[in-house]
Amino acid sequence: MHKDPSSIILGRKGKNSKAGRPGRGGYNIDDKLNWDESELTQFKEVMHKCIDKHLDTMQCQTAQDPKALDKVVEEACRQFVVLEDYQDYWQVYDIIGLCLKYLSSQNRQKEKAKESTTELKERMQKCT
Secondary structure: OOOOOOOOOEOOOOOOOOEOOHHHOOEOHHHHHOOOHHHHHHHHHHHHHHHHHHOOOOOOHHHOOHHHHHHHHHHHHHHOHHHHHEHHHHHHHHHHHHHHHHHHHHHHHHHHHHHHHHHHHHHHHHHO
């Protein structure tokens, strides 16, 4: 993505810090962005829609197609021009990581529940 060289670089995060882990060397992304609540809520809603539209929510961030990740970043930047002022779009990638971690975990739990239910039904059929 092309950035205007005169733009201000904002919100650098620590090299080894991780979003969603404020008690373990990471940070709270809401606090780090320091946006007003309505802006933050709107940003998260847009990010969730972009993630659902372009990414495989069964997979973690590192397993995603890089072109699909770029689409999410591009779409987010179109809707939130202020994102262009942040170094390496770190907040977009951090939200993607947090969402996919949660969604892939939820999907795995659903799959396990389905498998357990199927197994239980098969056992019950064998008993009758």
